[in-house]
Amino acid sequence: MRLIRTGVGACVAVTVLAGCGGGGDEGSGDAAGGEVVDGGTFTMAMDADPGSLDPQMSASSNVLQLSRFAYDPLLHMDDEGQLISGLASDWQVDGQEVTLTIADGVTCADGEPFTAADAADNIDYVADPANESPLLGTFLPPGASATADGSTLTLTLESPAPFVLEGLTSLPMVCASGLADRSVLASESRGTGPFELTEVVPTDHVTFTLREGYTWGPDGAGTDEQGMPDEVVVQVVPNETTSSNLLLSGGLNAATVLGPDAQRLSGAGLFSTTLDAVLGEMWFNHAAGRPGADPAVRTALTQALDLGELQEVLTGGTGSPGSTFATAAPVACPGDSVSGELPTGGLEAAAETLDAAGWTAGPDSTRAKDGTPLELTFIYNSGLGTGGSAAAELAASTWQELGAEVEMSGQDDTALLETVFGSGNWDVTWLALNVSSPDQLVPFMSGPTAPEGNNFAAIDNADYAAGVAEAMTMTGTEGCDTWLAAESALVRDADVVPFANQSVSTFGSGARFESGAVAVVPTSIRMTAG
Incomplete structure (x- = not known):
């Protein structure tokens, strides 16, 4: 389906959307050194089976990571936030018209050339709402259309899009x-990337084989560099402790790890790269008939929690409070849209909020309104590890003390996405979206609801929508204050509450690499001896 975590996926470990820029970190740890050696197999972990590998039909971090091996975007972004070449060698924005020049000599894994006409067909496929690509509105502005003339690709925008080029860095071609024949994309690759997908064993592993003659990676990166592996094997390893043990024993070359296991790997001197991320982000289901449709319930559930304590438990004391919704480096709009708008006051204030709204406590202390008990289905990402489980239990016990009946469940990425976008049987979820520019979150905070759209929480916040409409008319960072004010409206109304950030590390053993739009940039991998 759509968005989320990484065991080695995009922009972080844990629930993630995508669209991160550079990691701003060339790696650290004793294992960052070592003699570079050619060939061999680079083995990395992901936390769950990714399902279909069609790169334009999922925004899950696992699929985004896997896609980067076999597919390229038109542009890339370096760790300073500067746009650099990809499939396109030149680009220009003139109002609502974007022109890009497709580089000479780009070929697909089947040997056929990749043309501007192919790029236009990609844009038009994602832009067609009938195709239900979750990348529409996230990495491609709604209403965009494309034409080709020779090597020139022209995008025509329906309305201003301040970060249109940044979005294209996460749109695979x-x-x-x-x-x-898109049916083949579920288990085969048809791309221009540095590797070709050669084997898929569901729930076990995915294998990619190096392509020779590839020269159109980020800023001209290619596969003829010394140290590139002959193949990449991505293994499904749901348990982070297992991944950590495999890293230490040499059974893995890369894995994204959180919590105590991350501290253990750092202490062992393993190589690592780091990405900043939202780790804790709380959503309430606004759908009719759910408790979260009542603003008083959302406010009270937020007031009751000690978010600082939850952050400490979730991150093992290594994180920081939520600040903005888009935190992946390079951050387009830095600032603080969260802290000044959080509903606060603790259990006493939360009880008063519910009392005033008619949710009164019965003889057994369970609250109800008009005969309907306050029952919550609370789901969270099991990939958050032991810290996530402990923090979730703390939140559930607080809500129970407030008078709610809470049924909680830890789910892996695939199951969590099926729940929020499919069955809709949830009331509160911890699911973190990680992007670098605020416009990429708009489809998740407004607009069509799931399953027709990405607005899985059915949010309808008039102040947010008005702020987005105004910000979209501004150029790039000129609209940042307006974007942040729009986000503040979501926090004020307890629609979405980011409460914990953390720097998340992807560790390496027997190899080094860089992080960027994904935890491991394929063309940066270098196998090392020892």
């Missing part, structure tokens, strides 16, 4: 054969 599919070759003509894949566009002609």
